[in-house]
Amino acid sequence: MTEEHFLNGVSVTQLLNTxxxxxxxxxxxxxxxxxxxxxxxxTHCQGTVQHxxxxxxxxxxxxxxxxxxxxxxxxxGKNQGQNPVEFLLVALSGCLTTTLVAYAxxxxxxLKDVQSWYEGEVDIRGFLGISHEVKAGYQKxxxxxxxxxxxxxxxxxxxxxxxxxxxxxxxTIVQSAPITVHLEK
Amino acid sequence: MTEEHFLNGVSVTQLLNTxxxxxxxxxxxxxxxxxxxxxxxxTHCQGTVQHxxxxxxxxxxxxxxxxxxxxxxxxxGKNQGQNPVEFLLVALSGCLTTTLVAYAxxxxxxLKDVQSWYEGEVDIRGFLGISHEVKAGYQKxxxxxxxxxxxxxxxxxxxxxxxxxxxxxxxTIVQSAPITVHLEK
Numbered sequence: 476m477t478e479e480h481f482l483n484g485v486s487v488t489q490l491l492n493t494x495x496x497x498x499x500x501x502x503x504x505x506x507x508x509x510x511x512x513x514x515x516x517x518t519h520c521q522g523t524v525q526h527x528x529x530x531x532x533x534x535x536x537x538x539x540x541x542x543x544x545x546x547x548x549x550x551x552g553k554n555q556g557q558n559p560v561e562f563l564l565v566a567l568s569g570c571l572t573t574t575l576v577a578y579a580x581x582x583x584x585x586l587k588d589v590q591s592w593y594e595g596e597v598d599i600r601g602f603l604g605i606s607h608e609v610k611a612g613y614q615k616x617x618x619x620x621x622x623x624x625x626x627x628x629x630x631x632x633x634x635x636x637x638x639x640x641x642x643x644x645x646x647t648i649v650q651s652a653p654i655t656v657h658l659e660k
Numbered sequence: 661m662t663e664e665h666f667l668n669g670v671s672v673t674q675l676l677n678t679x680x681x682x683x684x685x686x687x688x689x690x691x692x693x694x695x696x697x698x699x700x701x702x703t704h705c706q707g708t709v710q711h712x713x714x715x716x717x718x719x720x721x722x723x724x725x726x727x728x729x730x731x732x733x734x735x736x737g738k739n740q741g742q743n744p745v746e747f748l749l750v751a752l753s754g755c756l757t758t759t760l761v762a763y764a765x766x767x768x769x770x771l772k773d774v775q776s777w778y779e780g781e782v783d784i785r786g787f788l789g790i791s792h793e794v795k796a797g798y799q800k801x802x803x804x805x806x807x808x809x810x811x812x813x814x815x816x817x818x819x820x821x822x823x824x825x826x827x828x829x830x831x832t833i834v835q836s837a838p839i840t841v842h843l844e845k
Contacts, residue, residue: 484702489736494788504785504794508746512753514774517669520757522750524742529784530734537732540742544754547722549715551674551762557709557725559754559829561693565707566751568697569729569744571841572705574787577736589699595837599714600689602759602826603679609689611825612832618841628845635843640796641787644744647797651836652780656756656803658820660813 485580503530518552519545522562550599560613563648564593570644571618578637584630588623616648670765688715703737704730707747735784745798748833749778755829756803763822769815773808801833 479488497504506529514520525539544559546552557565572589579586594617601611620638622631639645664673682689691714699705710724729744731737742750757774764771779802786796805823807816824830 484704486736493736494790497785497788497790501783501785501791504783504788504790506782506784508743508749508780508782510746510749510753510778512750512757512776512778514757514761514771518758518761519669520754520761520774522753524746524750527732527746529732534732534734537739542727542750542754544750544758546758547712547714547719549719551671551678554722556754558693559751559758560832561695561709561712562747562751562754563829563832564693564695565709565727565729566744566747567839568695568707569705569727569747572697572699573703573729573731573744576699576703576705577787586699589705591697593695593697595693597691597693597828598686598689599691599828600682600686601831602762602828603682603689604822604826605679605682605689606686610831610835612828612830612835613837616837616839618839619844620841621844628843631843635841637789639839639841641789643782643784643787643797644748645797645839646786646795647745647748648832648837649839650795650797652795652798652801652833654752654801654803654824654830654834656805656820656824658813658816659804659806 482580482583483576483586485577487580490577490581505529518550519543519555560595560597563613564595564616566644567616567618567648568593570642571638574642575620575634575638578641579624579634584624584626584634586622586624589620591618591620593618667765667768668761668771670762672765675762675766690714703735704728704740745780745782748798749780749801751829752801752803752833753778755827756823759827760805760819760823763826764809764819769809769811769819771807771809774805776803776805778803
């Protein structure tokens with residue numbers, strides 16, 4: 476029995492065990508995440524997260540958690556929630572941060588503080604159907620990281636690179652992912 | 661003076677006025693959305709949304725709103741928040757729904773109910789760096805819509821197509837978007 480080893484609040488023991496188990500049985504690595512959405516009124520809707528599938532089983536431990544989304548008045552809403560493109564940046568921020576912290580922990584780097592900012596540019600002519608030449612999605616997203624740790628600058632740069640290489644949300648956006656949408660009868 | 665006309669809680673008057681104003685002055689259509697993130701401990705971090713830029717001015721009306729993100733225990737977390745890939749699906753759900761409702765309103769279609777579900781598949785071998793052949797991001801995302809409205813099935817299908825064509829989050833994922841990340845000194 477070895478004692479569980481933590482760094483930056485991450486169980487490095489569990490991380491390495493998980494990697495070992497997945498090497499032997501790649502099926503463990505397959506996860507399915509899910510959300511349901513209900514429209515309320517105008518630009519106000521709610522997304523709900525609860526169960527997921529992963530590590531060969533359905534996880535039903537979590538209570539449902541609901542997020543309100545709405546638009547600001549300039550986009551015909553009432554600010555009853557943040558808007559969906561802001562939620563996309565929230566997702567990106569969490570994923571790059573978590574990935575960076577996981578890799579730092581695996582490398583034995585002690586982090587004191589990690590902060591980051593995100594800015595995405597959208598031209599709403601795409602959303603409004605005013606111009607077919609304008610992309611509906613984000614045209615570009617800029618991110619800045621500030622890492623406080625007693626390591627050389629080059630190691631901080633390496634952590635930022637590893638976060639980009641391995642972050643699921645970052646790569647869903649940069650490499651794209653297919654989405655199939657169907658209407659239920 | 662014409663009276664403001666609402667459908668599905670959307671001000672169709674404002675929607676059409678906005679389109680007119682943007683046709684005359686496309687600069688109005690440029691928006692910048694922003695998030696900041698602070699790592700707390702382990703896989704737990706917080707994303708915060710507050711101001712944005714759009715319609716030629718900085719919007720500073722909203723109080724800051726913070727979202728906790730964490731991983732479930734099987735992914736080395738403590739469920740202190742939903743995880744970033746789930747937030748991505750929340751964003752997608754809000755954006756497709758809002759876009760669908762906006763187009764229905766512009767077309768004069770009265771909606772009784774709109775519900776949808778989302779499922780994304782991730783193989784965490786990409787996140788963990790176990791295999792370079794496995795994508796780090798979502799491999800695919802499936803979406804189903806249920807629309808209650810007194811319109812023919814073909815019109816519901818058309819709404820689902822319009823939502824996909826014009827949703828900013830949907831198109832950020834499907835068409836991809838460039839993300840530049842830098843380390844602040």
